[in-house]
Amino acid sequence: MQAKKVRKIVFSIIAAIVVVIAVSAGGAYFYIKSALEPTDSTNNESIHINIPSGSSVSDIAGILESNELIKDSRIFRYYVRFENVSGFQAGDFNLKKSMGTSEIIEKLTKGENEVAFQLIVPEGRKIDQIADTIAENTSYSSEEVMKTLDDRKFINELKEKYPETITDEIFNKNIKHPLEGYLYPATYPFYNPQTSLKEIVIRMVEETDKQVKKYKSTMDERNMSVHKTLTMASLIEEEATAKVDRHKISSVFHNRLKKDMPLQTDPTVLYALGEHKDRVVYKDLEVNSPFNTYKNKGLTPGPIANAGTTSWEAALNPENTEFVYFLAKKDGEVVFTKTLEEHNAAKEKFIINPEGE
Incomplete structure (x- = not known):
């Protein structure tokens, strides 16, 4: 009788232990299963x-x-x-x-990094156009972007971070926007949707800084500062067409500088006017601005747009020519000439009276 009771008690205890183990195992299973599932299946942010x-x-x-x-x-x-x-x-x-x-x-x-937003900055873009691009692809307004780009304190931070690239030359009193020409043309993917404006600008200046390091020895050989190189490159970028040799355009600008001739390039007049339009008319050439290369000799106070690698290389390596004039035909081809007489003849032939009437 006593043995029978003991067996019942042992059986009951074993059964209870099995139940506890089963419950514990089941709880552990569901806990682990839940831990591997989404934390919020309805939240796609x-x-x-x-x-x-x-x-x-x-x-x-x-x-x-x-x-x-x-x-x-x-x-x-x-x-x-x-x-x-x-x-x-x-x-x-x-x-x-x-x-x-x-x-x-x-x-x-x-490594499936999802791009939050992407900025495509082509060559030949002015700083206000780049500000619009940033505004179109982020929550920042164009006004906010321009305010950051012109913030002297922020620019000094950039100067400290990139001392070879951002120099005191950008603080020339005649320059409209210190960072004009310093935001390198490229495609910029950003993975954080909350990327700050400063981070965006730093990324673009950093790309310019990489180019500066790449060409610094050539700049030193040519006795051209970073600022002058960017300025020359921007003029070439704005004058170039798809059918032109930029090194030849560069030779014209360099030859004119050596001869103490004004550069007389139309894009500088448009920059002085602060307008984006297809062509310059004679009255535009009278605009009173240090950027008007019809009225002022030498380079403009600073870049008038950003410039790509091809224009950087052309600015530093002009072709060896005697050309001091060029004009673009209606099909985009550029005609280079050595004298005013040749230039006027080319203008008559290709611009004024292209059909020979």
Whole structure:
């Protein structure tokens, strides 16, 4: 009788233990399953994160948990270990709370950085046009952008950061905007939708700084400062057509400077007028401005637009010619001449009376 009771008690205890283990196992299963699911399946808002180079799995898990992209960093680490995941990428990522752990891992290991916005800045763009481009692709207004671009305190910060590129020459009293010509033409992807205006500008100036480092020795050989190089390059950029050799245009400008002749280039007049239009008329040439190269000799006080690599190279390496005049035909081809008489004859033939009437 006593033995029978003992067996019943042992059986009851074992049954209870089995139930506890089963319940615990079931709870653990559902907890882990939940931890691997999206933290908010209905939230598709992008969250920007940055994974620093050399981050460990623990570091990555901590970043994800702090941004509420995963529920439990420990489960994430165990999952990565159990699945033998490797190859996490460093960089910027836009993730969502609606993503599960496996989807997050896939993006972080494949380096699928999602671009929040992209700025395409072509060659020959003036600073106000670039400001409009930034405004069109971000939440900032053109006015906000221009205010930042002209902020003396910020420009001094850039000068300290890029001393070879940003020099005191940009503070010439006749310059309209100190950073005109210093925002390099390129395509700029940004991965953080909250990227600040300063960060955007720094990125563009940094690209210019890279070009400066590339051409600095040539500038020194030519005895041309960075500012003068950018200024010359901008004039070439604005005068160039698809069918012209920029090195020849550069030779005309360099030859005129040597002969103490005014450059007489129309884009400088338009810049002086502050207008974007197709052609210059005679009354425009009378505009009173240090940027008017019909009235003033030498280079303009500063760049009149940004310039690409081809124009930089042309500014520093003019072709060896005796040309001091050029004009563009209606088809875009450019005619170069050595004398005023030749220039006037070319104008008569190709511009005034192209059909020989």
